[in-house]
Amino acid sequence: MAGRLYGVGLGPGDPELVTVKAARLIAAADVVAYHAARHGRSNARAIAATYLRDGQIEEPLIYPVTTETTDHPGGYQGAIDEFYAASAERLAAHLDAGRDVVVLAEGDPFFYGSYMHMHKRLAHRYEAEVVPGVTSVSAASAVLGRPLMERDETLTVLPGTLPPDELAAKLAGTDSAAIMKLGRTFEGVREALDRAGRLDDAWYVERATTEQQRHGRVADIDPATVPYFSLALLPSPAAAAFVAAARPAGPHGGQVTVVGLGPGAREWLTPEAQAALAEADDVVGYGPYVDRVPANPRQRRHASDNRVEAERAAFALDLAKRGRRVAVVSSGDPGVFAMAAAVLEVSEDPQWKDVPIRIVPGLTAAQAVASRAGAPLGHDFCIMSLSDRLKPWDVIASRLAAAAGADLVIALYNPASQSRKEQLVRARELLLEHRDPQTPVVVGRDVGGPQETVRVTTLGDLDPATIDMRCLLIIGSSQTRVVSRGDGSTHVFTPRSYPS
Structure with a gap:
């Protein structure tokens, strides 16, 4: 009995955009075929790599030419037609042997895809099915x-x-x-x-x-x-x-857009933020955040230290006043301990009253860390910064005590730095006056980045010496729970209901 032919669309490149059906068929196939240039690398195979299994037969279909000239008597088209015919017969041999064949196709198989050339030559001879994919x-x-x-x-x-x-x-x-x-x-x-x-x-x-x-x-x-x-x-x-109406420029075409980059992972950058970055003439921000923006030869990049927020805001506003489209970038959400407030505060100066300012939100670090741990922010919570650079410790301590006394889950930003270790020690002592030592604590470090770690400990066992500026802490409430799943994973969550 002959095998079955499948033309499987893989989507535009992100392996997570492969459909459930495509993933299932790829994993089940006897033979997986894909087109490639003469260097042998195949974008289609790279996208599908996660779904391949050991023991499958792979058939790389190597183009004889791409854009270069050829000495084939039929010219470029003759060489390509001969290649498609030979490739179809290679697949037919597998089908005749009873093997199911999946031909991988970037995007959609019938949208400018190479698979259609196999389909035209084989679909009338064998049972064939096309699995659509997300187009480019x-x-x-x-x-x-x-x-x-x-x-x-x-x-x-x-x-x-x-x-x-x-x-x-x-x-x-x-x-x-x-x-x-x-x-x-x-x-x-x-x-x-x-x-x-x-x-x-x-x-x-x-x-x-x-x-x-x-x-x-x-x-x-x-x-x-x-x-x-x-x-x-x-x-x-x-x-x-609509976009033009929603994003007015100043009298000379300039504007400031404060853009949230999210915690770090590419997939957490919103389409609106991507568009704002693409439109900008200048990118302004703390050096490591500017480095996260893909280089564009058209744009000017202005990186600065993390302790000059007001100066950075004034610089961006001045560029916009002179007609530049400026993106001021922040990690996470720009309105949470970041540049949105700094830009708006500095813009109160009358010299910048006519400069349009737009805020583009981003996924916060608290949300990112919470998602990795489970749902610790499932009920009422507050967000605080332990940095005393812009507010005195007495204010931090009083607010922390109030939040702890109110039994709120607490997300702590800026818990420690190289020169600031004592605040977290004092904060832990204060929290223990209100919380049981067994209170769950989630420690997320570099979440969304290449060195991401997430661990769950307790308030009693929390060691401030292990915490640095790249960490975010989530301190549970009296209701926060830690559960172990059947697969060995641990989830932290705070129920949505509260005892009456």
Whole structure:
């Protein structure tokens, strides 16, 4: 009995965007095939690697040519056609032997995908099924945080290989557009967008949803840096008008956007934050946070020390007053012990009264640490900073005692630094006056970063000497529980109900 052929879409690059069905079929297949250039590396296989298992037969289908010339008598097309025919017969041999074959396809198998060439040659001979995947167009729209179309608008998908004149005519007659196959065609695509009067509305997205993703305005992209796995996008005109209305610039075009980068992990950066970073002319912030923003040759980067918030805010406001679009970056959420308050406070000076300021939220460190531990913030909680650089210790101590006495879960930011160790010792002693020594404590360090650790201890066993500035502590209430799961994991949670 012959095997079954599957064309399986893997989505745009993030392995978490592989569908449940695709993952199941990949793991169950006898044979996994994928296309690759002559260097042998395959993006499709890299995406699917998590779902492969030992013992499967792998069939790399190596293109004989990509963009270079060939001495094949049929030219480039002849070489490619011969390759597709030979590849189909290699897969047919497995199918005839009764093996199920999965052909991996980036994005969607029938959306500019190589799998369709196998399907055309084999689907009439064997039972075949196509598993759709998230397209790069959908991924690009999500990365930019801009809808593709709404109501009666029309979306047109175009190949960048069209002549600029023809491409411009098609762009002029549509509402929204996605232009595929960039790389060497990028300059012609940009020319077409300019001729159609759409260049100012066009966005560029490269390797969407991967660690290497990059995006910005098409007009600002260096053609020499554009790979094949990129596209140009004209989002919904209605959405673009809304974005423009919601984000007014100053009289000279400048504005300050305070952007929350989240705790560190790429997937925790919101699409709105990504778009704000892509739009900026200048990126301003504490050095390590500026380093987290992907480099853009168009932008100027201004890194500074973590103790000059007011000066940093004034610098950003002054840049915006002179017409620059400035992104002031903060880790976590910019409104939680971060730059949003500093910018708004400094902006009270009349010299900056006409500079527009926008705040883009981010996932907080407290939320990130809580998620890793379970749900310790499941009931009433408060957030405090133990740093006494901007407020006296007496204020910290009185607030900490009040929160502890009210039986609130407490998230402690800035618990210790190289020069500030005693505060956490005193805070622990104060908390023990109100809390049982067995009260659960979650210690998260560098959560979302490459050196992430999360551990659960108790207030009695908490050792302040093991805590530094990269830690965040969550001190449980009298109701917070620690449970062990059947798989050996530990979860901390605070019930939503409270004893009457």
